[in-house]
Amino acid sequence: HMTPFLHLSNRLAERGYSSTFLLPIKAIQQLQHLNLYPHLITFHPLTVPHVEGLPEGTQNASDIPIQFTYLLAAAMDRTRDQVERVIRDTKPKLIFYDVAHWVPEITKAFGIKAINYSVVSAASIAIVLVPARNVPKDKPITEAELLVPPAGYPSSTVVLRGHEVRSLLFISQPFGEGITFYERIYKAMKESDALAIRTCNETEGKFCEYIGSQYGKPVFLTGPMLPEPPKMPLEDRWVKWLSGFQPGSVVFCAFGSQIVLEKNQFQELVLGLELTGLPFLVALKPPMGAATVEEALPKGFEERVKGRGVVWGGWVQQLMILEHPSVGCFVSHCGFGSMWESLMSDCRAVLIPHLGDQILNTRFMAEELKVAVEVVRDEKAWFSKENLSKSIKSVMDKGSVMCSMLKENHRKWREMLNKGLMNSYVDKFIENMHELVN
Numbered sequence: 411h412m413t414p415f416l417h418l419s420n421r422l423a424e425r426g427y428s429s430t431f432l433l434p435i436k437a438i439q440q441l442q443h444l445n446l447y448p449h450l451i452t453f454h455p456l457t458v459p460h461v462e463g464l465p466e467g468t469q470n471a472s473d474i475p476i477q478f479t480y481l482l483a484a485a486m487d488r489t490r491d492q493v494e495r496v497i498r499d500t501k502p503k504l505i506f507y508d509v510a511h512w513v514p515e516i517t518k519a520f521g522i523k524a525i526n527y528s529v530v531s532a533a534s535i536a537i538v539l540v541p542a543r544n545v546p547k548d549k550p551i552t553e554a555e556l557l558v559p560p561a562g563y564p565s566s567t568v569v570l571r572g573h574e575v576r577s578l579l580f581i582s583q584p585f586g587e588g589i590t591f592y593e594r595i596y597k598a599m600k601e602s603d604a605l606a607i608r609t610c611n612e613t614e615g616k617f618c619e620y621i622g623s624q625y626g627k628p629v630f631l632t633g634p635m636l637p638e639p640p641k642m643p644l645e646d647r648w649v650k651w652l653s654g655f656q657p658g659s660v661v662f663c664a665f666g667s668q669i670v671l672e673k674n675q676f677q678e679l680v681l682g683l684e685l686t687g688l689p690f691l692v693a694l695k696p697p698m699g700a701a702t703v704e705e706a707l708p709k710g711f712e713e714r715v716k717g718r719g720v721v722w723g724g725w726v727q728q729l730m731i732l733e734h735p736s737v738g739c740f741v742s743h744c745g746f747g748s749m750w751e752s753l754m755s756d757c758r759a760v761l762i763p764h765l766g767d768q769i770l771n772t773r774f775m776a777e778e779l780k781v782a783v784e785v786v787r788d789e790k791a792w793f794s795k796e797n798l799s800k801s802i803k804s805v806m807d808k809g810s811v812m813c814s815m816l817k818e819n820h821r822k823w824r825e826m827l828n829k830g831l832m833n834s835y836v837d838k839f840i841e842n843m844h845e846l847v848n
């Protein structure tokens with residue numbers, strides 16, 4: 411989530427606004443290169459206190475398996491004094507925050523405005539994190555309750571079905587000390603002076619309106635806050651490797667910063683890519699229980715795909731890979747960042763969501779915008795190599811009706827969501843900020 415916040419700081423700095431960006435020391439090192447205006451954007455380090463149960467030295471969500479994030483929330487809450495000190499010293503006009511629900515308590519005391527900035531899709535807030543959801547106070551929410559969207563929810567397609575609601579049961583579990591995830595977000599939004607969402611009206615207008623009416627707050631949209639094209643060139647090894655293939659022929663697969671697959675699902679995924687017969691580049695974290703991706707590969711796999719398939723266990727420059735002319739298909743988890751990057755790229759999108767918001771983003775892409783194909787999972791949330799391969803082939807087969815339909819819809823949206831429109835969102839957002847503070 412820090413990356414889109416930094417993109418917002420960059421856009422504001424582009425127009426002359428300065429900001430202090432609070433983040434753990436390790437994240438400063440990781441994000442430094444994305445700070446395009448170091449004279450206006452000052453990184454201020456926060457020391458993340460140790461919380462029992464977290465591996466020593468944990469600083470960011472990407473350092474730990476997702477099931478430990480609730481402990482990281484507790485650690486973040488213990489940085490409150492540090493945050494308060496920075497606010498006292500720098501006296502900003504405005505503060506942006508997301509899950510630190512206690513920020514408005516500080517800002518109110520100083521007479522500063524607080525904007526709750528959500529960097530996940532508006533649909534995923536609208537379906538679970540609004541007052542009409544009626545999350546029980548004294549008992550955990552049930553699957554049956556989650557299957558019914560809150561009253562007034564504005565879509566019948568961007569919904570969770572069957573077993574998928576399990577991925578949302580966590581909202582009534584602790585996320586930090588003495589607070590559930592739902593209570594935290596509810597408080598963070600309810601106590602703010604305004605809500606901001608990283609989306610645009612053209613795509614998610616109806617969800618934004620619903621959220622605003624639920625909380626009785628103004629909702630400001632920043633647009634998708636896509637990064638500026640990176641200044642660093644694509645790593646030489648990928649330039650060389652990708653250049654060996656026909657335009658639009660390579661399948662690229664990445665699942666963002668958090669997803670770690672079970673070993674058998676990881677193997678099924680790479681076997682599905684093998685089955686397509688197409689060249690592919692996979693960039694994934696090693697699966698559970700494995701130290702490297704290499705040790706987790708199926709038997710004989712490396713020899714069979716030699717020359718046309720690479721499985722890479724580290725970070726790659728996703729944005730630049732998606733722009734490479736040889737890449738024609740993006741298999742993604744549909745995290746909100748990847749969703750936008752996929753929408754703005756020229757690649758066919760095949761989606762395998764894992765978490766609740768990713769499933770909703772996927773429904774949105776596949777069923778509302780009709781620009782992507784979702785890979786079918788069974789009741790146990792397992793996806794087979796055959797289904798994965800079938801989905802990829804259906805979007806890569808240039809002669810198919812499916813391929814032409816997706817391509818045409820995709821082109822329409824890409825053209826509409828152009829740079830001019832994105833800039834107009836930033837201008838309007840700045841106007842909104844001025845109205846709020848004056």
Ligand SMILES: O=c1ccn([C@@H]2O[C@H](COP(=O)(O)OP(=O)(O)O[C@H]3O[C@H](CO)[C@@H](O)[C@H](O)[C@H]3O)[C@@H](O)[C@H]2O)c(=O)[nH]1
Nearest residue numbers: 529530664666667668693725726727728729745746747748
């Ligand atoms: O090897 C990689 C992998 C990812 N990325 C970039 O990292 C970002 C990943 O962001 P996103 O697609 O949003 O995925 P996550 O990091 O998994 O996102 C978390 O945060 C999102 C909201 O920002 C939620 O939608 C997701 O569910 C949650 O997992 C994107 O800009 C990618 O381009 C790379 O550059 N290289």
